[in-house]
Amino acid sequence: MATVVQTAAFPVLFIPLFLFRSAKDTSTSTNPPSILVLLLIYFSLGSVIALDNWLYSTGLLYLSASTYSLVCASQLAFNAVFSYFINSQKFTILISNSVIILSLSSALLAVDDDSERPSGVSKSKYFFGFICALGASALYSLLLSLMQLTFQKVLKRETFTVVLEMQIYTSIVATIVSVVALFASGEWKSLPHEMAGFGKGRVSYVLTLVGTAVAWQTCSVGVVGLIFIVSSLFSNAISTVSLAVTPLAALVIFHDKMNGVKIIALLLAIWGFVTYLYQNYIDESKAQRRRNEMGESRVERSPC
Structure with a gap:
């Protein structure tokens, strides 16, 4: 059921899709992809998402939270490799430093807790x-790089509606695949017992599932949006930063304890994130200078 919840709330995205859809949807391609190509892309990515969600859910089922977080921290390293080969990501000293520091931050946070095998x-x-x-981390990183490749090489649209469409259509496929797997495996038979055993009652159980599903969709739109606007590596870096910031949120909301290891992990995450932002600032400054130089050269060549 945890696999289904991660994509089942896609209908809520039709609201922003309807609000943001523009009649003047611009495209950088004179030959938009065919319906068959789009169906193949969305079906493939959606199926991969369903498999990845199942792998994550299964890993969390048999691992302690700390061990699970430690293994998932490897996804940024996987993403760096896939971005280099699939998206031609250029690695500078600052980006490499950011990837290493963010991975260390997540790993440090994970080993802070007891990582023994659960009873x-x-x-x-x-x-x-x-x-x-581990497979889920690698597959998730591959998925992000493939989404970036799809945005750049196939869709080539300049409006944010393409992000919502990507999330909606892949979620539809992932949800169908997950539901079929749920019934094929017979796991659906345990749902009434699981609902009855929920401490807060059946209504709270349903509300928890709904709230979790909506939260997953909100998070996923943010992840896909960052891929569309910046890159898959940047999107994954933001996700890794959130892992280190979580203890700070727990401190404020749940009055959790903030020990030295968590503080160091948080500082490392901030360091890695700021390093990545600074590299983006450098790249944008260079691009702006090139645009200005090209504009000046066109003005000089224009006839009087």
């Missing part, structure tokens, strides 16, 4: 959960 979980299941979490 009742056998060694084989623990190993299976580890493989699932």
Whole structure:
């Protein structure tokens, strides 16, 4: 059920899609992709999302939260590799520093807690959960790079509606695949028992699922939007920063304890994030100077 929840709230995105859709939807391509190509892309990405969600859910089922977070921290390193080969991402010293520091920040935060095998979980299941979490991290990173490639090489549209469409259509496919898997595996039979055993009651159980599903869609739109605007690596870097910022939110909301390890992890995350932002600032400044030089050269060549 956890796999279904991660994509099932896609209908709420039709509201912003309707509000933001423009009749003058510009495109940088004179030959827009065919319906068949779009269907193939959305079906492929949606199926990968469903598989990735299942791997993440399975990994969390058999691993402790700290071990799970530690393994998932590897997704930024995977993303760096995929971005280099698929998206031709240029790696400067600042970007490399940012990737390393953010990964270390997440790893440091994860090992702060007890990472022993959860009680009742056998060694084989623990190993299976580890493989699932590691595979999910690699697959998620590949997915982000493929989305960036799709935006750049296939869709080539300049409006934000393309982000909503990407999220909606891939979520439709992922939800269908997840629901089919839910019934095929027979897991749906345990849902009434799970609902009845929820401490706050059936209504709270349903509201929790709905709230979680909407939150997942909000997060996913942000992730895909950052891919569209900046890059898959930047989007993943933001996600990694949030892992280190979580203890700070827990301190404010739940009055959780803030120990030295969490503070160091937070400072490392800020350092890595600021480094990445500074590299983007340098790149944008260079691009702006080139645009200004091109504008000046055109003015000089124009006839009087």
